[in-house]
Every structure is written in C-alpha cells, then in structure tokens.
Amino acid sequence: MKALLIVDLQNDFLPGGALPAPDGNKIIPVVNTLMEDFHFVIASKDWHPEETVHFEKWPSHCVKGSLGSKFPIALKSKNIDLVLRKGTENTDDGYSAFEATNVSLTDVLHEREVSELYVCGLTTEYCVKQTVLDAIKNKFKTFVIKTATAGVKAKPGDEENAWKEMYDAGAVILDDIIPSN
Ligand code: VGL
Numbered sequence: 723m724k725a726l727l728i729v730d731l732q733n734d735f736l737p738g739g740a741l742p743a744p745d746g747n748k749i750i751p752v753v754n755t756l757m758e759d760f761h762f763v764i765a766s767k768d769w770h771p772e773e774t775v776h777f778e779k780w781p782s783h784c785v786k787g788s789l790g791s792k793f794p795i796a797l798k799s800k801n802i803d804l805v806l807r808k809g810t811e812n813t814d815d816g817y818s819a820f821e822a823t824n825v826s827l828t829d830v831l832h833e834r835e836v837s838e839l840y841v842c843g844l845t846t847e848y849c850v851k852q853t854v855l856d857a858i859k860n861k862f863k864t865f866v867i868k869t870a871t872a873g874v875k876a877k878p879g880d881e882e883n884a885w886k887e888m889y890d891a892g893a894v895i896l897d898d899i900i901p902s903n
C-alpha cells in the first residue's frame with residue numbers, strides 16, 4: 723500500500739506568509755491532482771506555540787490556529803485523511819512529520835500496511851528533507867515528488883544540497899512526474 727504525505731502546505735510557507743517558499747503556490751494544483759491517485763493522504767502541519775525556542779532561529783510562523791497555520795483555500799483539503807501536528811512543544815523544532823505529537827506516524831503507517839511513502843510539500847530544505855530522512859531510517863520505500871515540492875531558498879545552494887542529501891540517503895527523486903488525471 724502506498725500513501726501520500728504532504729508536508730506543511732500552509733499559508734505561512736506561501737508567498738505573503740511569514741516564511742515563504744517563493745514558488746510555493748505553484749505546487750498547489752499539482753498536489754490537488756496528485757491526491758486523486760492515493761487512497762491514503764496524510765498532511766503534516768507545523769503547529770507552534772506562540773513562544774518556542776524554534777522562533778530564535780526563525781520568524782514567528784504557523785502559530786497553532788492562526789491564519790498562517792491553515793491550509794491555503796486553493797488546496798483541496800477535504801481529500802486529506804489524516805492531519806499530523808508537529809513542532810507543538812516549545813523546546814523543539816519538530817521539522818520531521820515523524821515527530822508529530824497527535825499520533826505516531828510510524829504506527830499509523832504500519833497499521834495501514836503502508837510500505838511506500840510519497841512525500842511532497844514545503845519546504846525542501848527543512849521539513850521535507852527531515853521527513854524523508856526519517857522515513858528512510860524507519861525503512862519505508864521513500865519517493866519525493868519534486869514537482870510538488872518547493873524550497874525556502876534561504877541561501878544559494880541549500881536546495882541542491884537538500885536534494886543530494888535525500889538522494890544519497892536512498893530516496894527516489896521523481897522529477898518529471900505528472901499526475902495521471
Ligand atoms: C519549516 C522552517 C521552520 C518547514 C518549518 O516546514 O520546512 N521550515 N519551520
């Protein structure tokens with residue numbers, strides 16, 4: 723069984739948000755179509771308290787319940803079966819969807835007999851990368867859908883390095899996938 727994991731596709735990571743991936747909006751229609759190909763769609767949300775050590779490194783973003791924490795209205799979020807919340811404590815970054823605190827992602831994937839995980843979303847260099855590395859550590863066959871992923875591009879080269887790190891760890895990078903309907 724395969725599952726789609728959409729990482730942090732939230733308003734604050736889109737243009738106009740607090741910590742935007744410049745091309746974030748472009749992935750929304752791709753993700754909408756992609757969801758139709760999966761029977762099990764999971765989405766993670768960065769879900770921070772107002773005060774957290776995380777905001778010593780980053781501008782305040784995705785504060786739980788805020789507009790910035792919500793899915794963009796253009797995302798067909800009714801097709802999401804399970805929402806994970808991560809970064810919920812004030813002592814951690816919670817970059818990886820495997821650090822979700824409302825459910826154990828590994829338990830859910832094992833229960834649903836998921837062996838192949840398709841990852842997309844925001845942002846390539848941080849939460850997508852960390853999620854992919856954890857998925858591989860947890861022995862899932864891990865694919866990253868490049869056309870449905872966007873980087874925050876904080877420094878030149880960061881994004882390329884993230885792709886290389888995921889590839890070197892054993893992820894399959896799908897860079898020309900066009901959703902099938
Ligand atoms: C993220 C920086 C801080 C992400 C989250 O979703 O990639 N990046 N918090």
Ligand code: ZN
Nearest residue numbers: 768776784809
């Ligand atoms: Zn964050």
